[in-house]
Ligand SMILES: Nc1ncnc2c1ncn2[C@@H]1O[C@H](COP(=O)(O)OP(=O)(O)OP(=O)(O)O)[C@@H](O)[C@H]1O
């Protein structure tokens with residue numbers, strides 16, 4: 001039995017702008033995981049089981065049964081297909097196997113929390129198949145294969161969740177230009193795309209701030225990131241407002257990454273507030289639906305205690321983050337209480353650090 005886990009993620013800054021090539025985001029990987037276990041197949045078929053929607057276990061017959069795959073298996077199916085293509089390019093057919101998936105990135109009833117389950121399931125699948133199919137891929141190649149699988153399902157996603165699930169910890173991430181990557185894929189195939197230049201892509205791990213601790217609040221309302229992203233993409237992209245947002249978000253993310261590298265608390269707090277204000281201004285002009293009452297209450301409550309906070313990810317619900325000074329247990333507990341009073345649930349999450357370089 002082979003087992004691989006991949007962590008979920010939270011956006012710290014750079015949401016939306018990171019979907020445009022050359023624009024960055026800061027993300028963190030969190031200590032909640034999707035785990036994929038692989039065992040021998042009893043019947044010569046590749047099968048997948050997942051407790052995707054709470055208690056309901058779904059089953060599909062992997063790559064041998066493309067047409068009958070239930071829609072929720074889109075990322076799983078895509079990862080299987082991409083890994084199989086690399087196996088075939090290396091010579092030899094992918095061996096059948098029995099895969100089972102468990103996740104703690106949803107709440108007990110299977111409700112989405114916005115912690116990047118699609119990225120985590122795709123990376124965990126690629127990691128397990130890297131062993132089962134003996135692909136011999138290093139970390140950067142596994143990210144690329146997971147990114148190709150993600151792009152096949154959602155061509156507009158930045159893959160920030162895929163990068164966080166692959167590298168762990170705190171990250172400064174820039175998405176590849178997906179149009180250029182599609183051209184590489186069309187000319188070189190999947191295996192050939194794993195080492196070819198991907199324009200725009202950059203990833204850099206950052207040291208964790210030593211005097212600030214991430215506190216995560218959940219609004220209780222799941223949001224569809226894809227629907228919000230569609231509204232962002234429908235905005236006037238040539239307009240001055242859009243250009244300003246992209247440039248200012250990118251500059252904020254660069255300064256934030258530098259402040260994190262220098263462990264400079266005040267500068268980190270300042271950039272978190274700038275990132276929040278940029279998203280609020282974008283929402284006011286483009287009407288995306290990022291702001292909700294609960295998210296505004298979440299960050300305003302934190303700010304009333306002097307704690308920098310913002311929505312995390314696409315907004316519209318899901319989670320927000322606050323950076324609480326360490327060594328002030330009273331402040332953290334005050335924030336938890338005030339959030340609880342406002343209907344915001346504190347999620348007890350820690351940062352996931354990946355060991356080793358490869
Ligand atoms: N345990 C799982 N087994 C199989 N597929 C999963 C599993 N968990 C998530 N997925 C896939 O990921 C999709 C959810 O992606 P979605 O982007 O809506 O949520 P998320 O990634 O958790 O949240 P967010 O994008 O806000 O961070 C599911 O529809 C399914 O295709």
Ligand SMILES: C[C@@](O)(CCOP(=O)(O)O)CC(=O)O
Nearest residue numbers: 015016157158159225313314
């Ligand atoms: C809006 C966006 O920048 C972030 C989405 O974040 P989340 O999946 O809602 O946590 C989209 C993306 O990066 O693909």
